[in-house]
Amino acid sequence: MASTKSKQDDAAVDQTLPEGSVYIGQSVKPEFIYLRLANRHGLITGATGTGKTVTLQDLAEGFSSAGVPVFCADVKGDLSGIAMKGEPKKGFEKRAEEIGYELDYEAFPAVFWDLFGEQGIPIRSTITELGPLLLSRLMDLSDAQEGVLNIAFRIADDEGLPILNLEDLRDLLVNLGNRGSEIKTSYGNVSKASIGAIQRSLLVLEQQGGENFFGEPALNIEDLMRTAKDGRGYVNILAADKLMQSPRLYGTFLLFLLSELFEELPEVGDPDKPNLVFFFDEAHLLFDDAPKALLDKVEQVVRLIRSKGVGVYFVTQNPLDVPDTVSSQLGNRVQHALRAYTPREQKAVKAAASTFRPNPDFDTEEAITQLGVGEALVSTLDEKGQPTMVERTLVRPPRSRVGPVTKKERADIIADSPMTAKYKETVDRRSASEILAERMEERPSTKEEAAQNSKGRGSEEAKAEPAEKKDEEPGVFISWAYWLFGLDRKGKRLTGWQKTVRGFARETVVDAGEAVGRSIGGTSGAQVGRSVARGLMGNLLR
Structure with a gap:
């Protein structure tokens, strides 16, 4: 942290920025997030083109420099540039001079991930780990169909049938359809109509690329929480430009990662700095048309994952995209400009203004519509964990590249990553599909049983008579x-x-x-x- 004007200015800025903080930008004072309060979550909102992605990149750089691993989705491809050293730009240089910030360009340690395995290291999970609730959401199942899916998961648990991929689930559903009368008393009714509907949804999911996601080796959450040799946290970047074509898969996958973090990580209370900061870009895709059961799960995860040392930051265009039950738990806020042309936009502006602690020096609601590119209203938690008064802030320029990496740069980074060897090749171990096939081979088919029962004078008489050739x-x-x-x-x-x-x-x-x-x-x-x-x-x- 330094000024481009003089060394005296450098010292003044450094003294006002407390140790253990992430610098956001400059208002009448430095605006920052305390690392020990970064797990109280946050919200970054603003209209398209107002600077949300740059703010996300700034925060990711700050957390990485402090030794905190980061996970974020790259929905447009621009965020990948964090892995490369930045280049001088006139606009950024001018802003840095205005706020007294020395722009030392540098690259940050990054790992590229991709559900499709095309622009990054393959990232997978098993269907068993995803669970029936998220899978039902992913396939948009009705209540009756979700009930059948729950029965399928329960039977798989009871009978030791690992459901690793889509093929396993398909074969299990076929098996349940054939055993409908057998399992009805113990588990409930399994209608063939519901099974058929689920099978059709699985086909749609496969066409969207779901077969690439489901399988092994499944992602180990600890691999998202690594630090580089120099102590900086790795920035895990999920290639999401293609994934955004299947928005339900995108939202469900990120929620799955949050759920895994919540379930796998131990309780740590309030550490000096987070174990991981998770940025959920295009957050509205998680909440759009979400059933109450799913919203309850999101609220639970956001409320309780803080004690696991994880900070969650939602990034979206409209603050109304995030339900009140979730928004009320987000302590660190960065609001970029919003338009106020339509009634819905005007409502969003009022809603955004109402979430800030007012500043008597300006009208918050009016300021939201007047903010320029790279400018934002910022309110974070103070030392006591209370929201600070909102300030109109110039966001600092990034030190890494603003813009995407080239194909060659991406390929080199992927090749150098130790995660590539671990996750590149798919592992196909014995699972539900193979086990059910073995059971079918051991058990005679229905036609064979019928033929056996109808032979001659019955099975007993057939055994008593010596076998003779027809000729x-x-x-x-x-x-x-x-x-x-x-x-x-x-x-x-x-x-x-x-x-x-x-x-x-x-x-x-x-x-x-x-x-x-x-x-x-x-x-x-x-x-x-x-x-x-x-x-x-x-x-x-x-």
Whole structure:
């Protein structure tokens, strides 16, 4: 921190900026965020083109310099430039001179991630880890369909079926459909209509690129919380320009990451600095048309994740995009200019102004519509954790590049990252799909069971009779000839007319019935003919 005018000015600025803080810019005094209060979350809002992305980049640089890892989504590709050293720009140089800030350009340690594995290291999760609530939100399921999905997850847990990818979930749903009557009593009704609807939603999700996200190796949250050898925190940048074409996947994925941080990290209370700062850009995509259950989960995560040492900063155009239950928990605020042409925009301006502690030197509501590019209204938490009075602030210029990296620069950074070797290749271990396939092989099919039950005189009688090849059985006319000469089926002479009539005649007539039945209906017809003939002869010769 220094002035470009003189060393005396340098000293004056340094004295007013407390140790353990992240510099935002200059009003009548330096505006900053205390590191120990950075986990009280924040909000960055403003219309398109007013400087939100630059402010995000400034804060990411500040946290990284303080040794705090950062995660942020790069929705336009511009944020990737943080990995490269900045270049002099006339506008930035002028602003730095105005606020007494020495602009030392530098690159920051960065890791590029990408759900599609195209512009960064592949980032994956299993369907089991995502859970039924977020997956239902992702696929926009009805209450009935979500209920079926919950049953599927419960059965998977009970039967030891890991659901790693979309194929696992598809096969599990098919299995549940075949077992509907079996599981109805224990788990509830599973309708084939609901299963069909979920399968169609899975197809849409796959077409949006979901098959790239679901699988292993799943992301280890600790890999987002690394520091470089020089002590600076890594800036984890998610390539989101393509991901934004599937806004529901984008919002659900970022909420999943927040949930994982909340569930995996230990309680640390209020540390001297955050373990991680998480920037949620285009935050409205998380809250648009969100069901109450999901909003409750977001509110819970935002409220409680502070004690895990994680700060969450929502970035969006309109402050009304963030529900009041969440917005009330955001202590550090940066408000860029808003337009006030339409009734909704005017309402947004009033809402934004009402969230600040008033400053008697200017009208907050009026100032919001008059802010220039790179200028913002800033209010952060003071030493006691109370909001400071809002100030009109010039945001400091970034030290890294403003604009995207080139393809070659991106490829070099990805190749040099130790995370590349860990996550590049997909791992396909034994999971629900393979286990269910093995069960099907061990269990005879329904058709085979039906055929077995309908054989001859029943399964027990079939076991008692010796197995004979069809071509070894005597024909119908030969059987009648044997009977006329007093021979049994094997050609041996019988003793006693009654024995011949009661035994041999019954068998030969049965054979005749079988032959007639076979000529009519194949194997099944032969079985029917045999059964009818046996019934007739049993009554006549008894």
